[in-house]
Amino acid sequence: MTIAGTDLADTPAAAGLRAAKRVVIKVGSALLVDEATGRLRDTWLQSLADDIARMRARGQEVIVVSSGAIALGRRLLGLGQGVLRLEEKQAAAATGQIRLAHAYETVLGPHGIQVAQVLLTLEDSEARRRYLNARATLGTLLKLGAVPVINENDTVATAEIRFGDNDRLSARVAEMASADLLLLLSDIDGLYTADPGVDPTARHIPRVPRLTPRILAMGGGSRSAVGTGGMATKLAAARVAGAAGCAMVIALGRHVGPISAVEAGGRATWFDPETTPHTARKRWIGGRLSPRGTLTVDEGAVKALARGGSLLPAGIRLVTGRFQRGDAVAVVDPAGREIARGLAAYGDADARAIAGHRSAEIEQILGFRGRDEMIHRDDLVFHGGDMPATTGDDTEEAQAS
Numbered sequence: 157m158t159i160a161g162t163d164l165a166d167t168p169a170a171a172g173l174r175a176a177k178r179v180v181i182k183v184g185s186a187l188l189v190d191e192a193t194g195r196l197r198d199t200w201l202q203s204l205a206d207d208i209a210r211m212r213a214r215g216q217e218v219i220v221v222s223s224g225a226i227a228l229g230r231r232l233l234g235l236g237q238g239v240l241r242l243e244e245k246q247a248a249a250a251t252g253q254i255r256l257a258h259a260y261e262t263v264l265g266p267h268g269i270q271v272a273q274v275l276l277t278l279e280d281s282e283a284r285r286r287y288l289n290a291r292a293t294l295g296t297l298l299k300l301g302a303v304p305v306i307n308e309n310d311t312v313a314t315a316e317i318r319f320g321d322n323d324r325l326s327a328r329v330a331e332m333a334s335a336d337l338l339l340l341l342s343d344i345d346g347l348y349t350a351d352p353g354v355d356p357t358a359r360h361i362p363r364v365p366r367l368t369p370r371i372l373a374m375g376g377g378s379r380s381a382v383g384t385g386g387m388a389t390k391l392a393a394a395r396v397a398g399a400a401g402c403a404m405v406i407a408l409g410r411h412v413g414p415i416s417a418v419e420a421g422g423r424a425t426w427f428d429p430e431t432t433p434h435t436a437r438k439r440w441i442g443g444r445l446s447p448r449g450t451l452t453v454d455e456g457a458v459k460a461l462a463r464g465g466s467l468l469p470a471g472i473r474l475v476t477g478r479f480q481r482g483d484a485v486a487v488v489d490p491a492g493r494e495i496a497r498g499l500a501a502y503g504d505a506d507a508r509a510i511a512g513h514r515s516a517e518i519e520q521i522l523g524f525r526g527r528d529e530m531i532h533r534d535d536l537v538f539h540g541g542d543m544p545a546t547t548g549d550d551t552e553e554a555q556a557s
């Protein structure tokens with residue numbers, strides 16, 4: 157296939173990359189920062205920005221997860237080439253992150269693209285209240301046309317609450333943002349049957365339909381994790397992304413125009429997702445989370461939900477239970493049957509205060525302007541009256557004790 161003189165390849169990675177709507181691109185330190193000098197690889201970064209601008213121009217949403225803060229910061233602080241202590245790494249990250257964010261701004265700005273820096277910790281993707289906030293912020297940035305550039309908040313994250321590597325962080329970001337593709341730009345062009353640095357018979361795998369134990373063993377978990385460029389963490393990322401309905405690509409990122417190279421048929425490995433992001437999220441809300449409270453709604457709200465709408469405060473008659481913003485709650489019809497589940501945009505005290513009121517009154521009642529919806533339709537699963545009346549107990553906690 158040829159469009160405007162460009163050869164477009166039909167490898168799974170090339171086709172998948174062109175078809176994706178929301179793409180998370182993970183950029184490793186080794187691509188961005190020259191190992192010998194500790195300086196940014198400007199020409200390469202420029203070419204990445206050109207690729208991103210092309211993706212945006214054809215209507216794709218792009219989130220970048222970029223490493224490089226520590227690698228840049230260590231030179232700026234004169235920390236030398238040796239192994240850094242934790243505090244030195246954190247100091248380097250604090251310094252290098254400024255340079256990193258500025259570099260993205262410098263290369264994307266001329267394309268008319270706003271860059272937004274987002275620093276996350278593991279907790280932001282796990283604690284529900286913060287998860288909902290981070291998700292909403294990313295959604296808003298994308299809607300406004302910005303490119304979020306994300307890194308781990310290395311300066312404050314302590315060992316036990318770290319993602320530790322940006323492969324895993326990028327998979328969590330993909331999950332949180334309901335992305336449909338995660339592209340890992342790496343120092344290896346995909347998954348091999350064995351470590352190609354050691355075994356000359358190792359074969360490249362262009363497509364992984366399912367993460368079987370045999371595939372996972374190719375990451376080196378059972379043998380040695382060295383030499384395959386952190387393949388084990390990449391497969392861990394594939395698992396998180398796949399379960400969230402997000403496909404993943406591992407591609408060589410070194411050459412100039414790394415994304416164009418994949419689209420032109422450059423060697424890469426494509427991992428099929430297990431489901432769609434929409435289904436994964438609905439499953440997560442409807443199944444895994446146990447409700448902490450109930451919202452009893454009127455007939456008008458029942459009809460709105462059945463049509464796929466959001467739950468507005470006006471339709472709520474009664475609020476029971478104790479919950480925080482981001483917790484799961486059950487929605488109950490006037491006859492007491494559970495008809496939906498969703499993530500509450502307000503805690504129970506605020507929910508009681510605004511129940512029965514129009515959204516335009518929220519600010520006056522609470523003193524701040526939150527969401528118009530009590531549960532946004534993206535955060536809601538409607539299942540009609542086919543669930544038993546909820547007891548409000550928490551099976552997650554019951555299992556844990």
Ligand code: GLU
Pocket residue numbers: 184185222223224225226227249307308310320321322323
């Ligand atoms: N967050 C680290 C940094 O920006 C990198 C972590 C990684 O590369 O996996 O320097």
